Amino acid sequence: MKSRCVLFLLLLIQQVRTDLQYDNCIYWTSSKGFSLPEFSERRVLNDVTVFYYDSSLRSKTPCPDWINTTAGREEWSSIHFWTDHNRHTVTLAFKSASQQFNLTGSLSDQNIYQASGCCSLYPDGTYKAFLTSAFNGKDFTSFDINTKTFVAAVPQAVLYKNLRERDSTTIEELSAFYKKPCLERLNILKQAPGILIRKVPEVRIFQQQKADSITVTCHVTGFYPRVVQVVWLGPDLQPVDEGVTDVLPNEDGTYQTRKSVIVPEEDVGEHTYSCVVLHSSVPDNITRVWGGEKAGGMAVWISLVCISLLAAGIGLVVWWCCRTRAKAYKYIYKRPEGSAPS
Known part of the structure; x- marks a missing residue:
């Protein structure tokens, strides 16, 4: 029985260890009525934002100094290029979802479309990637990287699924990106300041x-x-x-x-x-x-310690008083005649 428990613990720890990874994620948002930009894109590596752009900005994030290789600068140019494409597809998804859910006119005052794509590298060398989206906080679509198809989470997402899959060239590029270039880009972005600093809990x-x-x-x-x-x-x-x-x-x-x-x-x-x-x-x-x-046992133990310390303190005070008084008596009785106490 104990051997089974030990094995279970080892398997559990092994499973947990694989969850400690590098995440390269991209977050897109298209919204209306939330005091947010019409479109935004954020690229994050392990909670550190390395690229940000939204429709209210005049320009995109320039290539940072810590990317000092030719391959890295080419990847950064690719990020700029794909941001324009992503803005088009995310805006398309937002409009399609709004129409399919009949959220037009006054019902279109507050709606939001969110998508995220991540690739993760685990310590054991395994690699995973996904691309999902949501409309007004509920699942909308996901992309199957292997079959190169979009999966509609709700009937209202079927139209958008079909629109995306008609563009076979983009679908091929999307699948290929999450299989390899996303990982390569992750290795480049690891150079970002603060990414490799690890602190022990x-x-x-x-x-x-x-x-x-x-x-x-x-x-x-x-x-x-x-x-x-x-x-x-x-x-x-x-x-x-x-x-x-x-x-x-x-x-x-x-x-x-x-x-x-x-x-x-x-x-x-x-x-x-x-x-x-x-x-x-x-x-x-x-x-x-x-x-x-037990908390009660601890309380009793603490009480006993406090009582003991108090008793010891009282004893020390009594001893000091007696010692001081004895010295005073000795001085009084032994001082020369005619002298006055100081």
């Missing part, structure tokens, strides 16, 4: 006593890049129920998150629980163990 465990249980929280902070996995392991190395909190930014550019487990009071002290943190800044993992100490 700080991990601590704290508990909160409730009526019939204890909530144990694993707080992880100060790490970069953003991608992290926090896993609670309970008795026999089985994962236990956990509360999940989103990864949040710190003021210094690092991130923090926390996960909690609720431990029934009758189980406190009977088992140990481990918080396993996996992050690209450390080769293996960071593990903190909570031994299941």
Whole structure:
């Protein structure tokens, strides 16, 4: 049984490790009525924006100084070229969706179309890519890179799917991009300032006593890049129920998150629980163990320590007073006759 649990833990950690990756993502938006530009494109590598353009700008982001190779500058020119194409297709999708959902006239006051395309490189060398879109916050289409077809998430997206697939040349280029050039561009963009700075997370465990249980929280902070996995392991190395909190930014550019487990009071002290943190800044993992100490027992222990320290303090004060008084008596009784106390 234990060997199975150990194997499960190893497989779990291995699975989590593959989630620590480099992400090269592109985000497009076309909207109306949200005080946003009509069109925007943002290219992001692991939460760091390396390129931005929107319809309110007169020019696109110039090639940065950290791209100092011929191949890199050619890729940057390609980004500029495709931005114009993307603006056309995203605007087309927005208009098509608005019409198919009958959101015209007064109903067209507030609508938004969002699309994202990402390619991810994992530490074990595997590579994944996807392209999806949404209209007013709901799935609209996705692109199957292998079959070179668009998949309509809703009937209203079929028209746009057909429009895109009619342009076979662009479809071929789109599929080819996510299979190889996206990865090559990712390797070039890794040179961006701040991308390769990794910070090791700080991990601590704290508990909160409730009526019939204890909530144990694993707080992880100060790490970069953003991608992290926090896993609670309970008795026999089985994962236990956990509360999940989103990864949040710190003021210094690092991130923090926390996960909690609720431990029934009758189980406190009977088992140990481990918080396993996996992050690209450390080769293996960071593990903190909570031994299941009852909050009440801790309070009693703290009280005993405080009482002991108080007693010791009182004893020290009494000893000092007695010693001082003894010295005073000795001085009074031994001083020369006729002399006055100073």
